[in-house]
Amino acid sequence: MMTSHGIYTIDTGFVRPRFDAAYLLIHDGHGAFIDCGTNHSVPRLLSALEETGLDPAHVDWLILTHVHLDHAGGAGELMAQLPNARLAVHPRGARHMIDPSQLWAGAMAVYGEEVMLKSYGRLRPVPAERVAEAPDGHVIDLRGRKLRCIDTPGHARHHMAIYDEQANVCFTGDTFGLSYREFDTDNGPFILPTTTPVQFDPNALHASIDRLVALKPDAMYVTHYGRIEDVPRLAADLHASIDAMVAVAQKAQGKPDRHAELTQGLTELYADRTAKHGWHGDRDALIHWLGMDIELNAQGLGVWLDRDRA
Structure with a gap:
């Protein structure tokens, strides 16, 4: 799906439809991908190139x-193409x-080899000479189109967002939260922060x-999922949710089954916030769409509690 300024949203196929996006920017006959999904996503990205008539070269x-x-598991396979x-x-x-051996080992410890191969595929290294570090303020020039890299820690210390000056939009990865289309209502998109392990930092x-x-973008392009507008309102919702999730974590600290307290507290929080947003799904539907995020957010908050008190 293309929006204005030659921006294409590509469903990477990870987990379920409209869950995980990569983006293709085309300008003056050349392209740039922003994020790429997993190894299994690469055929979808190449198909998007074919559909737009853009040669991989x-x-x-x-x-x-x-x-x-x-976001990056398929980088080595895609770069090879x-x-x-x-x-x-x-x-x-x-x-x-x-x-990528450390990335693989860390994920293996959580998921095991069978799940890793099924969900992601083996990670392929990218030759060092093809890797460019993009520190805060670095500008990537796509044939005269300026893409500014902005250091945005909080979800991860190695996170950056990309500000497209021409389109006046930001590609935010996970910094600007998760916004699944299944929760859209007459009040617009719903949003929640992601505290996935292991580097959540609320401040x-x-x-x-x-x-x-502060850039006053017209829209944010989040990985999970798509283009969202009404940026000031969504930002306020994110700030309130971060504080509420921190409160859930602090309340759970010291409890005999802290993780269960965290998952229960997050479930109640999201049920309350989605209802106030005008979403009429029941508890089973909430768990269907947010169960994985509730689990990962609980894990991330647990890691934050331990690190914050270490």
Whole structure:
């Protein structure tokens, strides 16, 4: 699906439809991908190129918001299909693209090899000479179209957002939260923060959201999922949700089954917030759409509690 300014939203096929997006920007006959999904997503990205008539040789960049595998797991496989592209990534993430063994080992410890191969596929290294570090303020030039890289920690320390000056939009990865289309109502999109392990930092996330809003973009392109407008209202919702999730975590601290308290507290919080947003799904539907996020957010809050008190 294309929006204005040659921006295409590509469903990577990860987990379920309209869950995980990559983006293709086309300008003056050349392209840049922003995020890429998993190895299994690569055929979809190449198909998108074919549908737009763009030759893979004319893709100049693969830009990663961060190196979590639902955003960057397919980077090595995709780069192998793009002969002239370079990969731009936060300086903290560059080494993991050149040698993904640590990424693989960390995810293996959580999911096991069978799930890893099924969900992501084996990670392929990107040659070091094709990797460009993109520190805060770095500008990627797509044939005269300026894409500014903005350091946005809070979800991960190696996270950056990309501000497209021409389109006046931001590609926010996970910094500007999750907004699934299934929760859209007459009040617009619903949004919630993601505290996926292991680097959640509420103060940094608040600051990163404020920094993006200060650009006054017309829209945010979130990985999960798509283009969302009404930016000031959504930012306020995110700030309130971050504080509410921190309160859930603090209340659960010291309880005998802290993780169960966290998941229950988050479930109640999201049920309340979606209802106030005008969403009429029941508890089973909420768990269907948000169960995985509730679990991951609970894990991330647990890691934050332990780190914050270490």
